[in-house]
Amino acid sequence: MKYLVIGGTGRTGRRAVDLLRDLGHEVVVGTRRPRDNHSVAVDLASPLDPRLLDGIDGVIVSVEPPVNDAAADAVMNVGIGRLAELAAAAKIPVVLVSQIYITRAAEHPDMAGIIRARGAGEQALRDSGTPYAIVRPSWLTDAPPTGVLFEQGDRGDGRVSRATVARTAVAALLHPESHSRTFELYDGPTPADWPTAFTALTAD
Template identity: 85%
Template sequence: MKYLVIGGTGRTGRRAVELLRDLGHEVLIGTRHPRDDGSLAVDLADSLDPGLLTGIDGVIVSVEPPADDAAADAVMHAGLRRLAEQAAAHKVPIVLVSQIYITRAAEHPDMAGIIRARGAGEQALRDSGAPYAILRPSWLTDAPATGVHLEQGDRGDGRVSRETVARTAVAALLHPESHGKTFELYDGPTPADWPAVFTALTTD
């Protein structure tokens, strides 16, 4: 299988790339600053190559939004909408790494514009008709992964390892039981049986 990881040079995206390659998959890295390693120029704030998803079996989007509210909206909302429209046309699943507090932006006024942009991007993905899973990690750490606890409803708070986020994103990409579902991630005590965990979630 051939996958595209947009944001594949970031701390979480890079690990997702490694995990997919360890499983024997071909992985393309989409980044705003491509290098001479075969990575692709993908800037969600700009127009996308209409052939970007040709031959692609699935996409992980793990990008950090700009700090400026308007720029964040251009990337996380408008850019994601354009990507989702392509994915819908090609029937390519997208796994979006978002964040908690999407429905509670007022609790973090310093980040409210970014949170709203992420939330609008989530909804654009849902409305596009593309197969999708939306992961909402809690506050990210670089601690070693343990297990994972998934919730729905955006009511919690906590922390989660970037390694756990990468593993969950890859699992969501590979297991269609995750499709059509939005969920929060926290560190947990035990490893996940992914198909069972995803099946237990409520569809959006």
């Protein structure tokens, strides 16, 4: 299978790239600055090449939003919406790495514009009709991975390893039981049985 990881040079995205390649899949890295034949130019703030998803079997999006509210909206809302339309036309799944506090932007006024942009992008993906999973990591760390804890309802707080986020995003991409699910992700005590864990979540 051939997958596109947008943000695949970032601290979480590159882990997802490595995991997919270790599983024997072909991976194209979507980045604003392609470096080799295994990467392609993708700038979510700009119109996308309509052929971007040709030959692609699924997409992971793991990008850091700009700190400027307008720029964050261009990437995390408008850009995700454009990508979702392409994915819907191609009938391929998209896993979006978002964040907690999507429904509680007022609790972090310094990040409220970014959070609202992320939330709008989430909804654009849901509305597109393409298969999707939305992973909402808690505060990110570079600690070694442990297990996973899924929650829904955006009520909690905590931390999660970037390695765990990457593993979860890859699992969501490869297991259709994740489709139409939005969930928060925290470090947990035990490894996940992915199909069972995804099936136990309430669909959107």
